[in-house]
Amino acid sequence: MKQSKSLKRTVERVIQTIFLLLGLATVGSVLLITVYIIISGIPAIREIGLVDFLFGKKWASTATPPSYGILPFILTSVYGTGGAILLGVPVGFLTAVYLSKVAPKRVKEIVSEAVSLLAGIPSVVYGLVGMLVLVPAIRSVFGVPDGASLLAAIIVLSVMILPSIVKVSITALDAVPEEYEQASLALGATKMETWFRVSVPAAKSGIAAAIVLGVGRAIGEAMAVMMVSGNVPNMPELFQSVRFLTTAVASEMSYSSGLQRQALFSIALVLYLFILLINAVFNMLLKGGKKQ
Amino acid sequence: MKKIMYVMLIMVLVTGGLFAQGTKESGGMVSTDGSTSMEKVIGALGEQFMADNPGVTFTYNPTGSGSGITAVSEGRCDIGLSSRALKDAEKAQGLKETVLAYDGIAIIVNNDNPVSNLSLDQIAKMYTGQITNWKEVGGKDAPIVLIGREAGSGTRDGFESITNTKDKNKYRQELTSTGDVIATVGRNTDAIGYASLASVKATVKAVTVGGVVPSEKTVKDGSYVVQRPFMLVTKTGTPLSATAQKFFDYITSAKASSIISASGVVSAN
Numbered sequence: 001m002k003q004s005k006s007l008k009r010t011v012e013r014v015i016q017t018i019f020l021l022l023g024l025a026t027v028g029s030v031l032l033i034t035v036y037i038i039i040s041g042i043p044a045i046r047e048i049g050l051v052d053f054l055f056g057k058k059w060a061s062t063a064t065p066p067s068y069g070i071l072p073f074i075l076t077s078v079y080g081t082g083g084a085i086l087l088g089v090p091v092g093f094l095t096a097v098y099l100s101k102v103a104p105k106r107v108k109e110i111v112s113e114a115v116s117l118l119a120g121i122p123s124v125v126y127g128l129v130g131m132l133v134l135v136p137a138i139r140s141v142f143g144v145p146d147g148a149s150l151l152a153a154i155i156v157l158s159v160m161i162l163p164s165i166v167k168v169s170i171t172a173l174d175a176v177p178e179e180y181e182q183a184s185l186a187l188g189a190t191k192m193e194t195w196f197r198v199s200v201p202a203a204k205s206g207i208a209a210a211i212v213l214g215v216g217r218a219i220g221e222a223m224a225v226m227m228v229s230g231n232v233p234n235m236p237e238l239f240q241s242v243r244f245l246t247t248a249v250a251s252e253m254s255y256s257s258g259l260q261r262q263a264l265f266s267i268a269l270v271l272y273l274f275i276l277l278i279n280a281v282f283n284m285l286l287k288g289g290k291k292q
Numbered sequence: 293m294k295k296i297m298y299v300m301l302i303m304v305l306v307t308g309g310l311f312a313q314g315t316k317e318s319g320g321m322v323s324t325d326g327s328t329s330m331e332k333v334i335g336a337l338g339e340q341f342m343a344d345n346p347g348v349t350f351t352y353n354p355t356g357s358g359s360g361i362t363a364v365s366e367g368r369c370d371i372g373l374s375s376r377a378l379k380d381a382e383k384a385q386g387l388k389e390t391v392l393a394y395d396g397i398a399i400i401v402n403n404d405n406p407v408s409n410l411s412l413d414q415i416a417k418m419y420t421g422q423i424t425n426w427k428e429v430g431g432k433d434a435p436i437v438l439i440g441r442e443a444g445s446g447t448r449d450g451f452e453s454i455t456n457t458k459d460k461n462k463y464r465q466e467l468t469s470t471g472d473v474i475a476t477v478g479r480n481t482d483a484i485g486y487a488s489l490a491s492v493k494a495t496v497k498a499v500t501v502g503g504v505v506p507s508e509k510t511v512k513d514g515s516y517v518v519q520r521p522f523m524l525v526t527k528t529g530t531p532l533s534a535t536a537q538k539f540f541d542y543i544t545s546a547k548a549s550s551i552i553s554a555s556g557v558v559s560a561n
Contacts, residue, residue, distance in 0.1 A: 062443040063459040131472075136479050145435040145482055146464050227472070230465040231442065241464050251442045251468050254356040260444070 034272075041269030044068070044262035053266065059233040059243075061252060061260040068263045070248070070270065076236040077245045077274070080150060080225065081218040084157035088218075089211055091158075092165030096207075099166070100173035101195045112170075119163030127227030130156045135228055142239065148230035150242045156224050161214035168213055172206020173199055209285040216278045220271070222246035245271045322539045325353040326360015326373030327446050329470065329488045330522050333393060333555040334373060337543045340551055344542075348535055357446040361387065364525050370536035372525035375446030376453075389523040390544060391560040393552050396489035396511040397451050397518045398498040400474065402481045407431040409500045412517055416455040418484065421462040426482065437464045439476050439485035450520030451486045486518075490556025512558040522557060 045053050048068045056069015095115075099108050130152060139147035176199045184194040200207070222244070230241025231251050243251070249264050249271070256264055322341070324334055331354050338350035355363070357374040364372030365385050378389045399415060401407060407430055410418075417423040418436055427433045440463040441448035447470065452458045467473050470487045477485040478495040485496075489506050492498050498506050501518055510516035524540065526532065532540060542548055549559035 060443075060459060131475070132479065135476075139480065146437045146480060148465050148476070226468065231468070232463050232466050241466075243466075251466065252444055254359055254444070254468075256444055257358050257362065 037265065037269050037272050040262065040265040041272075042266075044259060044266040045269075047259060048263065048266075053263075054270070057235060059248070061256070061263065066260065068259075070245070070267055072233050072235050073243055073245045073248045073267065074270070076150065076229075076242040077219055077271075079236045080153050080157060080229075080242075080244060081215055083150070083154035084161055084218045085211065085214060086158075087154065088158035088161045088214060089165060092162045092210070092214070093169055093207065095162075096166050096169030096173060096210075097195055097200065100170045101191075101199060112167075115163050115166050118159075119167070123160065123221060123224040124227075126156050126160055127224035130224060130228040138239075144239045146230070146241070148228055148241055149239045150229065150236050151238050152228040153225040153242070153244070156228055157218045157221060160221060160224060161217050164213045164217055165210045168210035169203070169207050172203035172210065175206070176202040205285050205288050209282055212278055212282045212285060216275060216282070219274055219278065220246060222250045226250060245274070320347055320535055321349045321351070321533075322371070322536045323351045323353070323369040324360075324371045324373055325355055325363040325369035326525070327357045327375040327522070328354045329375045329395065329446055330373045330392075332490055333522065333552055333557055336551050336555045337548060338539075340548075341539050341542055345535075345538070350539070356444070357449075358444050361525055364527060367527075367530075370526075370532055371540060374523040374525050375520060376449045377521060377523065378525065386528050388526050388528045390526070390540075391521045392524050392543060393522040393557040393559050394511055394519050395450075395522055395557045396506045396508075396516055397447060397454070397486050397520060398489045398492045398506050399484065399486055399501060399518065400477050400492060400496040400498050401484050402477055402479075403495070403497050404481045405431060405497065407499065408497065409503060411502050412455060415501070415518075416457050419455065419457045419462065420460045434482045437480055437483040438462060439465050439467065439473055439483050441470075441473065441486075442466050442468050446520070447486065447488060451518070454518050454520070488556075508553065508556070508558050521560070 048056075053068060053070060054074070055071050056067060057071050058067045058069050059072060060067050095111075099111055103111065131148075134152050134155060135147035137147065138144065138149065138152055142151075180198050180202055181194050184198040185191070189197065225244050226247040229244065229247065231243050231247055232241040233243045233248070234240050236242050245267055249268050252260065253264055322338070324338070331352070334352050338352060342348055342350050352373075353360075353363070353369065357376055360369070360372040361374055361378070361382055363369045365382075365387055372387075374389070375395065378387055383389075399410060405426070407426060410429060414423065414429050418429070419438055419440075423429060424436055425433060426436055438461070440451075440461060443466070445468075452461065465476060467476060470491050473485040473487050474491065474493065474496055477483045489498070489511070500506070501516060504510050504516045506516050506518070511519050524544070526540070531537070543552075544561050546561060549561060552559040
């Protein structure tokens with residue numbers, strides 16, 4: 001009897017150790033990537049100079065002499081993400097309100113399924129459709145010489161962030177206690193007033209988290225925007241060919257060497273810091289939501 | 293309990309398998325790494341070599357000229373593939389180049405574009421922004437949309453050094469593959485681009501340069517001027533493995549030239 005108990009304890013301990021190791025593997029990957037990206041990102045910034053690197057307006061990595069200013073990439077990423085949020089959030093948010101509060105159960109099921117499917121589409125497919133349909137369409141609709149532009153990237157990104165916005169917002173709206181809405185209705189408010197004055201404010205931290213998640217997705221996307229944005233390191237303009245932080249790394253990495261390669265790692269470091277910042281905001285919003 | 297044993301057994305087997313692969317001997321193996329433009333020709337040569345020498349494994353890693361050169365200098369592959377000549381700094385690292393073939397770079401326009409001949413000078417002026425409208429070169433009144441490749445691409449390097457437009461190009465789009473360039477030019481009636489002659493399809497039109505049609509014959513006799521070398525990069529001082537040396541000798545011999553020609557480029561030997 002005693003022996004079997006100690007055996008059980010040993011087994012328990014072995015399993016715990018295995019789980020611990022698996023958990024550490026995840027943490028280890030994060031640490032490894034962080035350390036690696038900092039170590040390989042710092043040298044080029046030192047050599048180029050932080051101010052010249054971050055605020056330089058010209059990127060010509062293979063020219064003689066080369067210039068390594070990434071301000072165009074930073075601004076493009078910020079504008080591109082901002083534009084995608086501007087287009088994607090109203091659509092995603094209203095979709096979430098509709099699905100959570102208005103839609104009949106059957107419709108909700110079908111639409112939710114479609115949203116999940118949208119989330120599962122590989123980014124290269126978004127890029128391909130964008131390249132073959134959206135880019136020529138922008139060219140003919142707006143009468144510009146070429147459709148590959150910041151606008152094309154914004155449109156593709158706004159569709160790509162829809163699933164995260166819709167799904168997280170629905171979860172937040174569904175979690176609003178039914179009593180709140182019933183009380184509001186009992187006081188004579190219409191359904192519309194109840195959803196937008198009671199349910200949405202009650203779920204606001206969750207919805208804000210959804211938007212931040214969308215920002216994270218948009219700023220980190222490389223493949224799809226690479227195929228529709230033209231990839232020329234111009235300062236951002238709506239109908240101009242532009243390059244994002246992500247695509248700056250991806251498009252030159254395969255052929256790069258020397259300082260050019262190191263500078264690409266530095267761009268990745270800047271991107272990584274952006275993502276860290278966004279994650280911090282995300283966590284803050286989630287914690288804020290729990291306190292309420 | 294039994295389940296856990298199974299899980300652990302599987303884990304041991306998996307990790308064992310990983311290590312076994314990692315320490316595999318490279319005997320009877322040739323690894324190449326580099327230029328994506330050379331995929332077609334090196335692939336065909338590798339297949340023929342494997343067919344002639346059963347048991348030999350040939351690998352090709354399509355990473356790009358720069359990566360291929362780095363890979364061979366770091367000893368991660370036997371032969372590096374580069375579609376540009378080595379830079380002096382790379383030669384100083386103890387690398388050696390051998391010309392395998394010459395590749396013509398086709399200047400491509402949309403099929404609906406009436407322009408079918410351009411001089412090298414006109415092409416250079418278009419890419420540097422001195423000519424911005426198609427009517428200046430005999431086309432319709434429309435802005436010229438310049439499509440190019442990303443910085444570091446062998447095709448871009450070849451094109452820019454031949455047209456002498458390095459660092460002066462006013463690209464509208466910088467795309468990361470030959471296929472993207474062809475697809476984009478095929479979709480925009482005002483676009484012009486450049487791509488490896490071997491990969492140009494009927495979806496776009498290759499213009500004549502100075503009246504010379506880009507073809508294997510005109511690339512070989514040098515009359516078609518937009519062309520570049522395909523290089524094999526090896527380390528000086530470090531001998532190749534027996535299999536790799538055999539492969540190197542084979543592809544640079546006259547026997548391989550028919551296979552090289554069949555893949556659309558002009559054999560150097």
